[in-house]
Amino acid sequence: MVNVIARSVRRKLMLVVLATTTMALFVAAASLIAYDLRSYRQTAVDNLSTQAEILARASAPALAFNDPKSAQEDLAQLKARPQILAAAIYQINGRLFASFSQGKESSIPAFPEKAGWRIDGDRLLLFHPIREKGESIGIVFLSARYRVDERLSDYLVIVAIVMALAFGVALLISSWLQGTLMRPLLEVASVARDVVERRDYSLKAVKKTDDEIGDLVDAFNAMLQEVGRREKALEEADRRKDEFLATLAHELRNPLAPVTNALQILKMSNDEATRLRAREIMERQLRQMVRLVDDLLDVSRITTGKLGVRMQRVEVASIVRNAVETVAPLIEAQGHHLHLDLSGEPAYVEGDATRLAQVFANLLNNAAKYTPSGGNIRLGCGIEGNEVVVTVKDDGIGIDPAVLPYVFEMFAQADRSLDRPNAGLGVGLTLARRLVELHGGALLAKSAGLGHGSEFSVRLPMAASAPAQPRAPSAPEKAGHASEARRVLLVDDNIDFSTSLAALLRALGHEVRVAESGAEGLRAAEEFKPQYVFLDIGMPGMNGYDLAHGLRRLPGGRAMVLTAVTGWGQDKDRQRAREAGIDHHLTKPVEVDSIRAILEATEAAL
Template identity: 45%
Template structure:
């Protein structure tokens, strides 16, 4: 043996096994009696060698497992298959149980006679606990996703109704106050739902982005408008500082808008009444630079990194006076990093305001695309009458000719009578579903080129999970439909025509 006799090699192997502490390694005779005991076995099971040598290994099983014959079955399986590996509960000296991974291998002599068994046990309690937490978190994510979908259905007509009220030319002061209060609380509720969903997706790595070439100017304006009610409620002075040229960047428009909204929302939360907030963007080479500045509470410089930790609120040094889940900043930075960018925060100290900045690669400047002129007949399809009617009325106020249908069959009949140039289609309808309506429209020669927008309580991550299918649609809107999101669809280059009455 390369200069080492067999007895010396055996001794070295025995010493090696004895030194292993992460695994309990011991030998059994043919009857299951313990004949050796290493230091790992002592650490994991709690017994000294003289407490187990000469005793049956069934002492490590729970009483109910012994009654069920599991020790004998373990040895029998090892004999039948050459080795056996399993996981199960085992008992320590102090009576506590742990989840163990066990490998049992039979030992045969030179003549093929059974000499005993080697048994290797590893404590897997922590891994099992983490697996159970992961499964519980997954079930919770699925529950939250379904709950969010159900909550978005009633929120959709409420959002549309508020948007209609916002377009009233001369509301009374009382109506205006109530309208603005409903709008703020509805926006807050919608953000909470979205934050809960994204927290689960973030921790499980299920957030996906779909980058394409998008106008940063349009995305920034949409995000700023979504946050405007919150800033106006606190009388903030807001400025949007963009270059006169159109900035374009390779990004997921929805997620980029979410990043900006989260930063503006954070600024509004920690800036006192009548404070100032600014959103600025510019180009440096091929990188887009974005800053959100405020003259609010600020934070201690050493707390800059902690602000981006999940479920962290404020800098940890002062009591929290504002609501929220502590998700927005962590999610914003993660989304920016998924785009290949980076995000930082800085402040000169408490009471001296803050600056949150990020940059993205793949940016440039081009001229704004021109929209094709002309009116568009729009067909709204939703089995929820309130949702269909409120969205239809909103589109009419924006200047479109609109037809509404409350089921798939009626929608197809209306489309055959007068082919629409655009369709807003609910996915989840009884009978003829939204997918069925889309397929039928694409088979009609006059409707093949119609711009069809999916309207659903499901989002992008639900599509990834197989709960929704948005393939074949030209755009998508998530319930409750926000006015800025609707405007983004209506003003996109792909949308056919412009409204006939009210300019947007």
């Protein structure tokens, strides 16, 4: 029974109504009965006390003149009061003076009790003093029927009838409440089941009242709308994720194919010009792969709040020129015409010159890629109010109005076709916008539609004043000539990387030793006593941080220049490297010039 009620809101509601009604009636009936019984008792006592007072006054002369006959006649008048069972008059010394009784069940006490009343079963007994001129001369005794059980039974019958009627009314109210309260809830539950079964979030529950149930229906419908919106957003995000993974695989395979071909050319050809072209191909494609990975890492750092910018007052036009130099080879290869408008007074902003150049180069790169050969690209820089505005405008393929609101979202691609001429991961504009936002600015996009070109505007808050001219950095002092031989230890479990780097360093005239693990590197350092150690971080057994601690404890270890060459390049990784005593931190793939610069430096600092 309990389980049946627990599984049904209807039965719970009926139980609540009936239980509430029952408790209310029970408390009310108990209170009324208790009050009535108390009133009945008090009324009986009061009536009997009045009758006793009358007898006391009437029988006082008979007691005073010792006339039992007159007292007996006074008591005989009680025959007209059938509720009085017995009566008696006692002298002051306690002797019975006169008595009266009706029925065999009546009994008269041999001696009077103390003035007052008491209940004896179904009888009410009362003793009342008789006074004459303020002096007590006797006592009146009365015994009357006290049928409280009959009165209680009558009340219980009445309560039973009232409760039966109340239960009937409660059932009617419960049925009405079920229709008023439960029907909307059941409709909401039915809609919820349909939504789960059909995955159709456009379904809505019908609102029929303006009370709390109506508010519940409104909230339920709003929840369905929000869930439907998020479902669509998740589907779109999932679709973009799938497209991104496919694009990433495509973009990484594209440079790998020419790299593989160039390697075969190097193996098969002895012609120096052919080998040179093969090396150039490999360098271009490797740069492309590095750029793809760097873009992804930058977006990840910005998203997690781990990308910092070094703010200082910088001149925007010079940053724009640096960006143009970066993208110039692509613009020239596409045969585009670049129009620069950098006239006007110098404009300064608080920003990171490297990151801002990355933003402008990204916008120029997009304009070059999405503009047909021989197109026009216009780049302008000016001041509008308190902002510096840099615009990149092209007459290329343009942006579909349906795509324009999402063009800055992660992995967004305006052209998703397999035969699109320009590939990409769809993270460039996301990265550019977030870099601009880190500078307190905004990146906006406009387009009249497909075939009508695009315009991107970078708006940055202008700096209060121009910066002081920085002192030109002095060239690093050399410990010796670039060709001076160094003792170099390479520790990396990737043997292809370490042997290829060793070959390059030997070609530069350095003495090189290679170790394939941290433990082997530590033993080699004790014997070889290197001046420079290039070590990987993620090695099995002893990692790079532990190796660095071990190297520093060796005799002469403090003088070694330690450089981490690793794929771990986040800020926390660099911090751990510093704490381990590593002087420099390079991320793979590493440029030979970076290695050479470290070897030629006399002081080590991260």
